[in-house]
Amino acid sequence: MPQPGLSDAHISLALHPDHSSAVTATLAGPESSQNLARTALSYRGFHPIDLSTLVLARIDHDEPHYADQAAQALREVGATVEITPSLQEEIDTEWTYGNYPMPYLDRDEIREVSAEAQRIHDDIAAGRLTIHCHAHDGWTTVAVGTYQGGKSVHLHGENYLRQEAMDYESEAEAVADFHRQHSVAVRPGPAPLTDIERAAREALARPPANRPVPTLDPSIAPSEATSEAVLASVDAPGDHEALLADFFTKHDAWEKWRPHDETTIASHESLTLRVEFLHEALHGDDAWTIAAYESPVGERLWHATATPTTPVEIMRVLLDSLGSEDSWGQGTPTPVTEEDLAEASRPLDDAGWLLKVGSRLIDWAPPTAGHEAGLRFDTSAKQGSLLPAWTLWGGNTADSPDWAIRLSTYAPAALIQDVAFELAYGPGRWQPQSTAATAPSLPTKPVVARPSASAPRAAAKR
Numbered sequence: 100m101p102q103p104g105l106s107d108a109h110i111s112l113a114l115h116p117d118h119s120s121a122v123t124a125t126l127a128g129p130e131s132s133q134n135l136a137r138t139a140l141s142y143r144g145f146h147p148i149d150l151s152t153l154v155l156a157r158i159d160h161d162e163p164h165y166a167d168q169a170a171q172a173l174r175e176v177g178a179t180v181e182i183t184p185s186l187q188e189e190i191d192t193e194w195t196y197g198n199y200p201m202p203y204l205d206r207d208e209i210r211e212v213s214a215e216a217q218r219i220h221d222d223i224a225a226g227r228l229t230i231h232c233h234a235h236d237g238w239t240t241v242a243v244g245t246y247q248g249g250k251s252v253h254l255h256g257e258n259y260l261r262q263e264a265m266d267y268e269s270e271a272e273a274v275a276d277f278h279r280q281h282s283v284a285v286r287p288g289p290a291p292l293t294d295i296e297r298a299a300r301e302a303l304a305r306p307p308a309n310r311p312v313p314t315l316d317p318s319i320a321p322s323e324a325t326s327e328a329v330l331a332s333v334d335a336p337g338d339h340e341a342l343l344a345d346f347f348t349k350h351d352a353w354e355k356w357r358p359h360d361e362t363t364i365a366s367h368e369s370l371t372l373r374v375e376f377l378h379e380a381l382h383g384d385d386a387w388t389i390a391a392y393e394s395p396v397g398e399r400l401w402h403a404t405a406t407p408t409t410p411v412e413i414m415r416v417l418l419d420s421l422g423s424e425d426s427w428g429q430g431t432p433t434p435v436t437e438e439d440l441a442e443a444s445r446p447l448d449d450a451g452w453l454l455k456v457g458s459r460l461i462d463w464a465p466p467t468a469g470h471e472a473g474l475r476f477d478t479s480a481k482q483g484s485l486l487p488a489w490t491l492w493g494g495n496t497a498d499s500p501d502w503a504i505r506l507s508t509y510a511p512a513a514l515i516q517d518v519a520f521e522l523a524y525g526p527g528r529w530q531p532q533s534t535a536a537t538a539p540s541l542p543t544k545p546v547v548a549r550p551s552a553s554a555p556r557a558a559a560k561r
Contacts, residue, residue: 105139106177108132112166113183118302121156122166122186136178143169146303156302158220158295159213159259163189200260213259220261220296222246223289226381230254230289231274234281240290243277245270253277258295283398288375288388291358301360339386342411342418343376350422370395372421380407387414389421401509408502410493413521417504420517435488439512440476443489446520447474462497465523473497474519480508491518 108128115121126133145153155162167190170180222228233242245251251273253265267273356364365374371392380386386407391400447463455462463474472493480488487505494501
């Protein structure tokens, strides 16, 4: 039945010029009709790129089928939908995946498997499913994650074959069982994007090549707008991108590797230390992930994460400290002792921070009101636990901080001490504004003796 407003909408569907199977939708007609059409297309998986363009890009390479379904639904409510001949040819073509591992499934059943994989992919991309760690089981990628406010799951497979393999009632149980099954192969966070996932994300990130990119002010030439945007980005406070570039300049023992556009990896020449930086980390993501290993082929020794809101000077101290001590990625883990706690917290103790010891948590808090920052050690955290043992934080509260650096049980106490020194004495958002003018002169950072160490999924379409 025709729907008022949509009868005036005109939608043109075509193959994406920069992606092998993605589909573009171009809208025309009155603005109110375009708004209704945009909503209807978004409900069917299209993503708005600008006011008149949407893109459907999936990880199963079956966009023509879903574009045809959308066209039929829109025509039923009165919209005018035009499909280009090249896209119509793709819609009419029967095809299958090359070397599909489940040959006993028919076309509809394959689509059900792919639709579930797409749902999982979208949930991860939207932050509804958080991936804690991943591994390679010898055949494919496996992972463990938790849905917002819901169950925890083990995932098996990549791209259009990813499925939920196991459900768990608790996050801790799911992570513990994942470590038990995959042992030394476990790595923190989600796996790097596959070629298919990266191509889909790139198609959704910008207008197709045959469409101009709109500028915010028509009076500004594109080159001027770009220049101003770049300058604003460079001059912005807390520039983690510039910090990463500076790290590579200062530490030549680290090799830069960028497996895809979203992530840069710094790998130490010993192959026992690794830093991963997520360039477009959102609120709730970890912008930095650090992992250290007993040997180049050994188990993970300790790991750390930092939020994208962590003050850049705090991160600079952490990275410089990490880059100055080659042995922190080697050795055998040992339990945290009272001496480790004293070493890690020494700058805070010297600055008069308050110590609070509870049944499970040990907290160091600043002596002055309004200085919302701290160091926390969780005595119940175990090696491999999802919960951090150490947390350096700032803003709001320790349980819900504005920024945080979290480290696992066996993180080096000397590394934590370096960051704690900056936390106690360094100027910035972690320093109380009311007392900044009368802050005491900075003490000399103590020199601590550190012991030396004894680190084929692409779819074959048509």
